[in-house]
Amino acid sequence: MKIELRISRFDPEKDRAPYYRTYTIDAEKHTTVLDALIHIKDCEDDTLTFRRSCRSGICGSCAVRVNHRACLACKTRAMDSIYEGCILVEPLKNLRIIRDLVVDLDPFFRTIEQVSPWITRDCTAAERRMYPADVRELNKTGDCIMCGACYSDCNVLDVDRKFLGPAGLVKCYRFVEDPRDNLASERIKQAIELGIFKCPVDQECELACPAHIGIRRDVIESLRHHGAKYGIAPMPAHRRLIQSVLDTGGVVPVKTEPAIERHQHRERSFNGITEVYFKDFDGEPENDIVLFLGCIINRRQQESADAIINILQHNRIAVHLPKRQTCCGSPFMRSGMYENMRPFVSQNIDIFNSYAEHGVRCILTSCSGCNSTFRHDYPGLAVDYGLAVNYRIFDTGEYMYHLLRSGKLNEDFREIRMSTMYHYPCHIRASGLEEGIYVDLIERIPGLVLKQVPSSGLCCGGGGGVRAAYPELADKLAIRRMNIAQEEGVDSLFTNCPFCILSFERGIKLREDAGEALHFKIYDFYRVFSEAYGGTGAGP
């Protein structure tokens, strides 16, 4: 089969800026992008310049970006990489281009050197004994091949070159965990200085990593946890957030009446559980669900809460809003303070299990951050705490998608004329939910046109506690994301994560205040759907 490659070319002796050239080659099922590059160099154009060596994914030479994501060319199958008729091949980002696909990796290698990457102690043979469990832990990071893919796709590095970057942190963690080393607390202190809390846990690095290193959970969050154990983390701003959770059950303070308090006449007891209950339609509900709002939607984005309830009512879903729902625990997890989260996690699991006992097993979240915490962290924590898990977690959009697939989604939408781009939140992705789910759903609304580009993985700056500790960095990320969307031809983003929305709205306001208005809009997934159903509220 003929395939087309669009390759970024740049010869510093001739060109002022990189440009693209398109090549057509024959490819088979197992042809890799590297095979394709070699074929072009051998048969068509010997000036095409790229690095390669082992061709088996272990040397790390051939890292490039294919369709906007860093990968090893030797491990990437050409046939799987065709997007809109061609394969886009570009050099790694965040590094100076030397020629064509070759970048200057020196700054990247220097980040490795910065963490004193060697065993510091000269142990005796007895001290060097390590057990299979130690090795398993070390192997989580020992497989790093230092190809630079993570460095390329790191959102933070694009706006802050003082950040160490993923590979350096991976290397740091490799030594923190090594029983033969004795500098753990110094290494963690250094990791904090070099930006361990600058990571918005967007996991772009992890998606690019050809060695499948769990950079977010196994490295960044583990380092934060170690820091908390040594009492040198989290940062003061995070401690304030944690205090707010301990005092009020949420990271954002209560300023206006929380969504959950706005429907007192609907309050009732459901088998001993105090809840707010919504069933405003006639006849039997299609299903009963429990809605978990999360502190941001409950306290800051109450309209979104009402919108979700409205969407569900239009689909004949009865909504149980338990009043005792409390912080999901994410702030503890993200800042490394696992030890303090048990009461919160236990309380939520207890509520969910109580509903499940009485036949309401579906728990819907409105916040993607809570969803990701419930899905990833709760199962393990439940085991640690000796609790059973009898319920199922859904993101609200995901639940709507299930309705759509089973032909049960009410598609009686009003036309909404708009052209926008869906901003795919990292927390949604972390829950294992694909972008396509939401794109499919959104495109059901008549008149609404999405302009999607291949996952460019841009970050809103709102995750991982970055906004608390490094607000300027978070703002830079948010504004950068919107600027790039504008370059891509849209003047709005459509998203379903309360962190993204907060971040973007703050970015817009900052630019307005500075007299450099962005002329950019942010649309909340839930509010637009609710509007498409013809109403915005949940009724009195």
Added chain:
Amino acid sequence: MLVHDAVIIGGGLAGMRAAIEAGKEADVALLSKVHPLRAHSNAAQGGIACVLEKDDLLESHIYDTVKGSDFLGDQDAIEILCSEAPENIQELDRMGVIFSRMDDGSIAQREFGGHSFPRACYAADRTGHAILHAMYEQLLKNRITVYPEWYVLSLIMNDGACCGITAHDIGKGETHIIRAKAVMFATGGYGTAYETTTNAFANTGDGCGIASRAGVPLMDMEFVQFHPTGLYPRGLLITEGARGEGGILINDKGERFMKRYANAMELAPRDVVVRAMQKEMDEGRGIGGANYLYLDLTHIGREKIMERLPQIHEIALNFAGVDCAEEPIPVTPSVHYSMGGIPVNHSGEVEGIKGLFAAGECSCVSVHGANRLGCNSLLEAVVFGRRAGRELSRYVRKAKLGSLPETDGSKEIENILDSDGNEKVPDLRETLRKVMMEKCGIFRDRKGLQEGLKAVKELQKRFENIYISDKGRVFNTAFIEAAELHNLLTISEIIVHSALVREESRGSHTRTDYPERDDARWLKHTLAHRTGDGLSFSYRPVTITRFHPEKRKY
């Protein structure tokens, strides 16, 4: 001009190990055409051999290696290799290598072909990667000067002594002279001279090619190791450790054919397994009649595969679409390792040339003789890398910088950039790789070797007319590929000619017209000297200390 006490060329395991050792007391620079972390030592998978258990015996490691070498290995060198193994493994452990462990915390060991005891220390199936990265960490710790992505063009010789090199800074496109009291090659193998190889693109035998053109004889170059299990058709390495963990080889009839060839079955040494495989395929029992067989791991179970052979699982899945926990892996013999190379003594010195050293795969000590045992190459790289490094630092302390001659031989290579011929590098290279595979592969005979030699010489002639259209200076990889081809052509001639001369079958060198080992005539090392237009041969006796040659049975 750049000046150092010593320059080490090659950033793999042997080169880095030597640099760290020599760098303790001397001003050493490490020069490598790829960044040291990209070196092919990375791709070593299965393990590094060492007697650690009290039930294992040093004597047994020595004997296994001697027997594996088909009695061509020098036994004094093999004794050094095996007896220095434990301290080297302990040192690697101290350096931070993440070896897999037993439940009691000691270093785990697995079975490997030709070893009579499970003595392969491993880090899952990424042993080379684990050691290489730890060595790089030591390189940083010891602040060794590195010239990454610099390509050596020639040795500068004066009056029988080595006084530096010319090298091309790939990134800038500039050629420099680096003066040094001593030069060491650690440039690895030449697998890309063959069509099917486990080796990286970078394995082009640069050190051997350059040394040969500078007048250094190359030893035992006819001994080319095929690895039994290269992933079909690319040749990517599927570690012998997969067989060490219980993997079996199957022909088209579903038969475990190794039972007809060796009691040791799949864990016979590589030369034995490869001949059996090629015979099966030649007799039509390749899968579907094609040139490959199956390596079956399915009975090992997914859990153990994922713990001990995760990379194999990924390679098979990625490059052949095979989930090896469910289906057998298609494999074919692939060129893997060069037993021959630059002849050196136990301290890595090239005899007869002052200030020239070599270690690792590009050297020939000889510890592998006619066939290397698995896991002995990583061991050789650290043991003899360290020894060479020590000697290097001793040597430069007393040596003086030599004066530079007027010409240095680099011009002929640099001229490629300006040449206006009509021969293309890929054409010549692909032809060479086919010739080497067909005429100088697993089974050889006089007629084929003569044809091969003629074909290689024709290619050398055509190379004089080489042309690259890339005239840029910055990162001109077309130029580097041409220079690499030059080296491949130099050593291919030596491989084929040495194979033609050796009229016997020993280890990896199998002559169908001389099917037996002939100790009376050929228990000796081949030395191929470049003389004007061709080669001449001389021989060196094999050092035999305790084990007299006997019939080799597995």
